[in-house]
Amino acid sequence: MVMVLGTDVHRFDRAVEWLDRWLADQPQPAPRCIVQHGSAAAPRLAEGRDFLDHAELQRLMAEATVVVAHGGPATITEARRTGHLPIVVPRDPGRDEHVDDHQQRFARRLDEAGLVHVCETEEALRATLDRAVADPDAFAVATPEEAADGTAPVNEAVRAVGRVVDGLTAARRRSWPRRRRRPRRDLRVLFVGGLGRSGSTLVDRMLAQMPDVASVGELVHIWERAVRDDERCGCGEAFSACPFWQKVGQLAFGGWENIDVDEVLRLKALADRTRFVPALALPRLSAQRRADVVAYTSYFAAIYAAVREVSGCDVVVDSSKHASLAFALRWAHEIDLRVLHLVRDARGVAYSWSKRVLRPEVVGDEQYMTQYSPAEVGVLWTAQNAAFGVLDATGVPVLRLRYEDVLRDPGAALARLRRHADLGERADALDFLGAGGIDLDVDHTVAGNPMRFQTGHVPLRADDEWRTKLPRGHRRLVSVLTLPLRLRYGYLR
Ligand SMILES: [Zn+2]
Known part of the structure; x- marks a missing residue:
């Protein structure tokens, strides 16, 4: 048997004592018990280890007949994986065993879903340990490899999710300098963030119909797909033939021919990558990183300013989605950054990524949009969404909306979004919202899903095909991988 209590600074003596007392009552020879006790006092009867490296932890769990864990997502997912x-x-915050009650809430949810056995009293733990010793098979589950389609990189996925969630909890615990209001920055940009296939193109299109909002689509892709490859604008014209973008290029850079795409991509590699997010979230940057980030984001600021000028709108919407770009933009002096964090049930996202979709913007070639496996979606969904939680903690104004709620009541969601972007009251703001749908005009967007080319009346309805079409094994896998954040976002209510 192995008990794993994690590495939190809060002591968890209670769990160690409960196990020791149970062991003392076992007939001899008592079962071998190893306790990784972290900051708690070492056990008297069980074998104690204060910390275990990851390989040892995995080995001990794989060899154990029973695993007892604290409520840390990483430990639980690792136990299930083995x-x-x-x-x-x-851990109970009331006994100073943790900062908050997320372990209790998380564990109770998993218990309701039949994924763990929760024991919150000593009596419950004793009874459950007795059952586990008498019938170990009742405490075994199929590993994700057995449960899923076999070859998916599930091990890494489960570990990655555990790390992300534990990292998120740690990041939110730090105290951040609050910089909510920055009047000096007057270039107001609403950044739409989240994992792809969460409905960002639809929300982007709705925003673009407002008379005081201009949307540029997914600007992060402009350098390769538009400036270099001359893919189609949302208006249907090739980028180089679109009058809107030609004006913007003139104003921002004296013409797009002055842009050295390789140079921008070189800066992107230094400033805008998911693995830089922790560094970009800190209150200070190294001088070199800061120089790279400011150089990189100045290209975006130039475009936003020119778009505002050419469109005459107050707010520019950029639906680039990637958290790393939002983190970089928070360092741009001139930008008053507001973020919409759009989330969608991970099962719907996974189903969408599994479909094969042709890219209509590519001229003279057949290209398909990227596809991801359910395990990959589980990890990406958790990592991207967790990152926006951290961005919120750094002082950038972040409004989180669920795609499902936007579809249910677009008027209410868009009204909240307008307040978030400091867009004033105006009677015609939501005129494009009709009975059961929206009316779309032509928009000059540079990348995004094929919906960006649609015009005219588009019906809005719940997008829940995944409920019947996502295979059960995939659904179960994505459910487990994304459970901690789905819980946080209210998807389990
Ligand atoms: Zn256009």
Whole structure:
């Protein structure tokens, strides 16, 4: 048997004592018990280890007949990955065992879903340990490899999700300098963020119909797809033939021919990557990183300013989605950054990524949009969404909306969004909203899903095909991988 209590600074002596007392009552020879106790006092009867490296932890779990865990998502996912239905004793903030009650809430949800056995009292733990010793098979589960389609990189996925969630909890615990209001910055940009296939193109199109808002689509792709490859603008013209973008290029750079795409991509590699997010979230940057980030974001600022000028709108919407770009933009002096964090149920996202979709913007060639496996979606969904939670904690104004709520009541969602972007009251702001749908005009967007080319009346309805079409194995896998954040976003209510 192995008990794993994680590495939190808060002591969790209670769990160690409960296990010791149970062991003392076992007939001899008592089962071998190893306790990774972290900051808690070492056990008297069980074998104690204060910390275990990851390889040792995996080995011990794989060899153990029963795993007892604290309520840390990483420990629980690791236990399940090694084939255990873990017995979970969550840390209790009321006894100073953790900063908040997320372990209790998380563990209770998993228990309701049949994924763990929660024990919140000593009596419950004793009874459950007795059952586990008498019938270990009842505490075994199929590993994700067995449960899913076999070859998916599930191991790495489960570990990655555990790390992200634990990292998120740690990041939110730090205190950040609050910089909510920055009047000096007058270039107001609404950045739409989240994992792809979360409905960002639809929300982007709705925003673009407002008379005081200009949307540029997914600007992060402009350098390669538009400036270099001359793909189609949302208006249907090739980028180089679109009068709107020609004006913007003139104003921003004296013409797009003055842009050295390789130079922008070189800066992107230094400033805008998911693995830089933790560094970009800090209150200070190194001088070199700061220089790279400012150089990179100045290209975006030039475009936003020119778009505002050419369109005559107050707010520019950029639906680039990637958290790393939003983190870079928070360092741009001239930009008053507001973020919409759009989330969608991970199962719907996974289903969408599994479909094969032709890219209509590519001229004279057949290209398909990227596809991701359910395990990959589980990791990406958690990482991207967690990052926007951290961005919120750094002081950037972030409004989180669920795509499902936008579809249910677009008027209310868009009204909240207008307040978030400091767009004034105006009677015609939502005129494009009709009965059961929206009326779309032509927009000059540079990248995004094929919906950006649609015009005229578009019906709005719940997008839940995944409920019947996503295979059960995939659904179960995505559900487990994304559970901590789906819980946070209210998807389990
Ligand atoms: Zn255009």
